[in-house]
Amino acid sequence: MACLMVLYSHLPATGYLPKTSVNFGGLGVMLFFVLSGFLMGYLYLEKTKLPDLVSYAVKRFFRVYPLYFIASLALFCVVATIGIEELPGSRLQLPTYNFDYLIKQLTLEKGFGGFWTIPVEMHFYVLFALIMLISLKHWPIRFIAIFAATLVAFASYSLPATAHEWVILIKYNSYAVMWDFMGIFLCGAYFGAIYRKWPDGGYLQLIISKLSNLITIIIFVCFIVASNILFYWQEFPVVSWGNSMVISLLLSFYVLTCAVSSSAPSQLINNRFLRFTGKISFSLYILHIFTFSLIVNNYLLAPWIGIPLLIISSYVCAILSYQYIEKPGIRIGQHFNDYLLCCIEKQNIAVHKINS
Numbered sequence: 571m572a573c574l575m576v577l578y579s580h581l582p583a584t585g586y587l588p589k590t591s592v593n594f595g596g597l598g599v600m601l602f603f604v605l606s607g608f609l610m611g612y613l614y615l616e617k618t619k620l621p622d623l624v625s626y627a628v629k630r631f632f633r634v635y636p637l638y639f640i641a642s643l644a645l646f647c648v649v650a651t652i653g654i655e656e657l658p659g660s661r662l663q664l665p666t667y668n669f670d671y672l673i674k675q676l677t678l679e680k681g682f683g684g685f686w687t688i689p690v691e692m693h694f695y696v697l698f699a700l701i702m703l704i705s706l707k708h709w710p711i712r713f714i715a716i717f718a719a720t721l722v723a724f725a726s727y728s729l730p731a732t733a734h735e736w737v738i739l740i741k742y743n744s745y746a747v748m749w750d751f752m753g754i755f756l757c758g759a760y761f762g763a764i765y766r767k768w769p770d771g772g773y774l775q776l777i778i779s780k781l782s783n784l785i786t787i788i789i790f791v792c793f794i795v796a797s798n799i800l801f802y803w804q805e806f807p808v809v810s811w812g813n814s815m816v817i818s819l820l821l822s823f824y825v826l827t828c829a830v831s832s833s834a835p836s837q838l839i840n841n842r843f844l845r846f847t848g849k850i851s852f853s854l855y856i857l858h859i860f861t862f863s864l865i866v867n868n869y870l871l872a873p874w875i876g877i878p879l880l881i882i883s884s885y886v887c888a889i890l891s892y893q894y895i896e897k898p899g900i901r902i903g904q905h906f907n908d909y910l911l912c913c914i915e916k917q918n919i920a921v922h923k924i925n926s
Contacts, residue, residue: 571598571601571844572598572599572601572602572605572851573598573602573847573848573851573854573855574598574847575594575595575597575598575601576594576595576598576599576602576855577854577855577858577881577884578594578595579594579595579596579598580595580858580859580862581877581880583862584862584865584866584876584880585866586871586873586876586877586880587873587877597817599687600754600817600818600821601821602687602855603687603690603691603694603751603754603755603758604754604755604757604758604761604818604821604822604825605758605825606691606694606755606758607694607698607754607755607756607757607758607759607760607762607822608758608759608761608762608765608822608825608826609762610694610695610698610755610758610759610762611716611758611759611760611761611762611763611764611765611766612762612763612765612766613762614626614698614702615709615712615713615762615763615766615767616709616766617702618705618706618707618708618709618712619706619707620706620914621911621914621915622702623699623702623703623706624907624910624911624914625907625911626698626699626702627695627699628903628906628907628910629900629903629904629907630692630695631695631903632899632900632902632903632904632906633896633899633900633903634688634691634692634852635692635899636895636896636898636899636902637852637853637856637891637895637896637899638685638688638856639676640895641685641856641857641860642672642675642676642685643672643676644860645683645685645860646669646671646672648860675689678692678693683859684855684856684858684859685856688856690751691755693752694751694752694755694756697719697752697755697756698755698759701715701716701719712763713763713767716756716759716760716763717760719752719756720753720756720757720759720760723752723753723756724753724757724815753815753818754817754818754821757815757818757819757821757822758818758821758822758825760822761822761823761825761826764826765826765829765830768830849892850885850888850889850891850892851888852892852896853887853888853889853891853892853895853896854884854885854888856891857884857887857888857891858880858884858887858888860887861880861883861884861887862880862884865879865880865883866880
């Protein structure tokens with residue numbers, strides 16, 4: 571769903587759809603961040619051994635970086651070969667790449683254009699790994715650490731600009747810094763941790779199930795209002811303390827509602843098409859900007875032809891990418907993870923023999 575919101579938000583930039591006052595792209599990105607955090611909190615709350623931390627780091631890296639690396643190189647080659655003047659960069663947010671930009675992107679210092687969210691997500695993975703490291707063997711400490719980090723992240727938004735930048739150290743550009751988005755991830759992670767310890771059944775789950783339709787309507791209305799107040803079409807604003815916290819809480823609570831309830835909101839997103847889209851969503855998110863650019867740049871089509879062609883082409887590219895880039899990367903990561911775990915096990919055996 572988050573990927574489709576971003577996809578839809580880029581269609582007006584092709585000229586096939588009029589602009590809308592609701593920035594579905596910004597909301598989709600925030601939902602994407604919340605979902606990433608939610609999954610990390612749910613999957614790794616009770617993983618309290620060193621091999622768990624190693625597996626976490628290896629799997630996250632090989633899940634994200636191979637496609638990101640290949641797509642970054644491909645974009646650099648396209649821009650270097652065709653020339654930026656022949657690409658609809660101003661309309662589709664493709665940057666004027668040079669080698670310095672490529673190095674910054676590949677080293678995850680900063681992402682450009684549609685790639686800007688990937689370094690942010692990888693930095694969250696590092697932060698979450700640090701939380702795991704300081705709370706090994708004690709999952710309640712991890713639970714508290716996630717909550718405390720979420721509060722610190724949101725509280726940092728209220729600092730003056732100079733103090734804000736000094737606290738978070740890594741500055742992305744003139745309007746956003748890494749820490750601005752960590753609160754969104756961490757809020758999702760905290761709700762994911764809550765879901766991990768969620769009791770089966772009970773009155774609270776029953777109440778949420780009964781009120782899930784109302785909750786969905788309230789959240790949707792809040793998103794519409796918030797998008798007109800908080801977001802702009804061309805640029806992401808500086809995220810403030812209240813804005814980011816409210817939207818993150820709403821999104822996190824909505825994800826939790828869908829997870830614990832079997833009513834309409836859950837059934838709406840629990841269908842074959844959205845499950846399939848979720849499987850290829852990373853490739854779809856990364857590669858749709860290529861298909862949009864190539865089609866818009868080379869063909870002048872009526873909207874009733876252009877829009878289906880853009881969507882179908884994006885899905886075809888995403889399916890191929892998932893099959894031949896993502897899945898092999900995941901398999902390589904699994905083999906590398908097994909090798910590292912084997913090395914750790916051998917080392918533990920050797921240490922145990924020495925101590926005994």
